[in-house]
Amino acid sequence: MPSLGADMDDGVLVEWDVKPGDRVSRGDIVAVVETQKGAIEIEIFESGTITRLLAAPGDTIAVGAPLAELDGPAATAGETEAAKAAPAPSAKAAAEPAAETLPERPAAPTIETPAVAATAREKTAPAVEAAPAAKAAPAGRVRASPAARQLAAERGIDLAGIQGTGPDGAVVRDDVAGGKAPQPAPGARPAAPTKTAETTGPARRGFDVDEMRKAIAAAMSRSKREIPHYYLSHTIDMRVASGWLDELNAQRPPEERVLIGMLLLKASALALTRFPEFNGRYENEAFAPAPAVHIGMAVAMRGGGLVAPALHDVDRLSLEELMAKARDLVARVRSGRLRSSEFTDAGITVTSLGERGVDTVFGVIYPPQVAIVGFGTVAMRALATENGVDAVPTVCATLAADHRVSDGRRGALFLREIDKLLQVPEAL
Amino acid sequence: MTRDQLRHIFIEELMSIAPDIDLDGVPDTADLRDAVDLDSMDIMNLLIALHQRLGVDIPEADAIKLTTLGGAVAYLAERSSAT
Numbered sequence: 001m002p003s004l005g006a007d008m009d010d011g012v013l014v015e016w017d018v019k020p021g022d023r024v025s026r027g028d029i030v031a032v033v034e035t036q037k038g039a040i041e042i043e044i045f046e047s048g049t050i051t052r053l054l055a056a057p058g059d060t061i062a063v064g065a066p067l068a069e070l071d072g073p074a075a076t077a078g079e080t081e082a083a084k085a086a087p088a089p090s091a092k093a094a095a096e097p098a099a100e101t102l103p104e105r106p107a108a109p110t111i112e113t114p115a116v117a118a119t120a121r122e123k124t125a126p127a128v129e130a131a132p133a134a135k136a137a138p139a140g141r142v143r144a145s146p147a148a149r150q151l152a153a154e155r156g157i158d159l160a161g162i163q164g165t166g167p168d169g170a171v172v173r174d175d176v177a178g179g180k181a182p183q184p185a186p187g188a189r190p191a192a193p194t195k196t197a198e199t200t201g202p203a204r205r206g207f208d209v210d211e212m213r214k215a216i217a218a219a220m221s222r223s224k225r226e227i228p229h230y231y232l233s234h235t236i237d238m239r240v241a242s243g244w245l246d247e248l249n250a251q252r253p254p255e256e257r258v259l260i261g262m263l264l265l266k267a268s269a270l271a272l273t274r275f276p277e278f279n280g281r282y283e284n285e286a287f288a289p290a291p292a293v294h295i296g297m298a299v300a301m302r303g304g305g306l307v308a309p310a311l312h313d314v315d316r317l318s319l320e321e322l323m324a325k326a327r328d329l330v331a332r333v334r335s336g337r338l339r340s341s342e343f344t345d346a347g348i349t350v351t352s353l354g355e356r357g358v359d360t361v362f363g364v365i366y367p368p369q370v371a372i373v374g375f376g377t378v379a380m381r382a383l384a385t386e387n388g389v390d391a392v393p394t395v396c397a398t399l400a401a402d403h404r405v406s407d408g409r410r411g412a413l414f415l416r417e418i419d420k421l422l423q424v425p426e427a428l
Numbered sequence: 429m430t431r432d433q434l435r436h437i438f439i440e441e442l443m444s445i446a447p448d449i450d451l452d453g454v455p456d457t458a459d460l461r462d463a464v465d466l467d468s469m470d471i472m473n474l475l476i477a478l479h480q481r482l483g484v485d486i487p488e489a490d491a492i493k494l495t496t497l498g499g500a501v502a503y504l505a506e507r508s509s510a511t
Contacts, residue, residue, distance in 0.1 A: 253485070254478075259468055327472065327473060330469045331445065334446055
């Protein structure tokens with residue numbers, strides 16, 4: 001069970017997407033786990049063959065405990081997970097990576113491991129048997145939005161019995177609610193098998209606004225307690241960038257258009273390649289710069305809460321590629337299908353208020369990251385220009401950064417670099 | 429295509445890109461960005477879906493006309509009959 005955030009203690013296995021005997025490759029999605037942040041697809045970090053599943057849907061599994069056994073050509077006995085793990089999500093307590101054995105029900109799931117990959121070729125004690133299958137175990141993959149999962153859990157409805165009307169047939173809230181959809185597709189009305197909530201078996205946590213609020217509270221409290229923030233703000237003239245983008249979009253069909261937020265993201269990414277002290281993790285009293293520019297994009301959830309899943313290698317993507325990735329990411333936030341690597345890889349967060357926001361956002365750093373870049377709404381404002389005072393499109397860029405790692409001077413140069421890059425949008 | 433059909437399609441595509449919204453009680457004149465909290469990425473995804481499904485060209489400058497249910501149906505009716 002990978003740690004998908006500083007505050008995560010455990011997760012509930014929702015479904016397996018593999019079975020013993022299946023061959024898997026690094027990056028494959030092998031399972032779905034329900035956490036405080038909703039349902040998350042777990043990617044495996046090694047290739048090989050699944051030999052045994054060690055948990056059943058419905059089980060609550062502590063962070064660091066093995067989920068399955070994997071046998072592969074590269075597998076060598078005794079090699080620990082941490083050795084091959086992805087960048088460590090975070091760790092307050094440097095506990096031993098994974099529990100050596102998996103108790104049938106982790107009694108006290110409080111281990112916070114420094115680095116656990118989303119895989120489980122862990123030397124698990126052979127005596128451990130997979131926990132008995134949960135009663136409510138879904139037979140196959142059920143795509144469902146967090147809201148749908150929550151409602152289904154509340155009402156004791158098995159999602160597998162519902163025909164989804166969402167993207168790729170995902171079960172959405174209205175499918176579960178039954179008939180609340182304004183225009184349900186023919187035959188989409190669920191014949192909901194109504195069990196009582198009591199019979200749905202073990203702790204299926206489901207997406208829960210209150211749980212997410214707790215997760216945000218824990219992370220942000222830790223941030224404000226531990227990270228000495230400093231703040232900088234810089235107004236950027238967006239005449240050139242806005243004009244260039246309007247012209248570009250005017251000639252394009254909707255699917256090829258680019259939002260202004262992508263220019264802001266790309267400029268931030270390119271600036272980060274020159275200011276690596278804002279991209280990385282501060283752990284165990286030391287800063288480790290990130291090996292690549294993976295940016296957490298803050299996405300507000302309707303109904304409360306927010307997530308900041310990672311966009312990978314933003315500095316190397318064209319604006320069109322970045323737009324496609326961001327669209328996909330937002331769609332998966334909406335439908336509740338984020339991937340484990342998206343929770344662990346970001347070295348910085350960028351939060352952009354979008355078109356109906358306000359002037360300025362003062363960010364709170366998401367630990368163990370060391371900086372957050374904020375962009376207010378791009379709008380017409382008074383600016384002193386070569387012509388006097390003009391009404392021109394501007395954006396206020398802010399930086400909140402960790403004073404243990406960087407200083408205001410470098411922070412100012414970093415924001416100026418973003419400004420400079422935005423003045424040459426065709427080079428982004 | 430009738431207005432009712434266009435309305436049906438618009439709602440279907442909207443619910444597909446934003447399965448987590450509740451359109452109950454949202455009047456035809458309400459700005460969906462405020463009423464159900466659609467952001468610019470949602471609007472973009474909606475334009476793309478409508479463009480692909482209906483084949484209607486929606487210039488960037490017209491995107492603002494699709495931010496209410498009533499406005500969207502009227503716009504789509506006009507554009508689809510024009511083509």
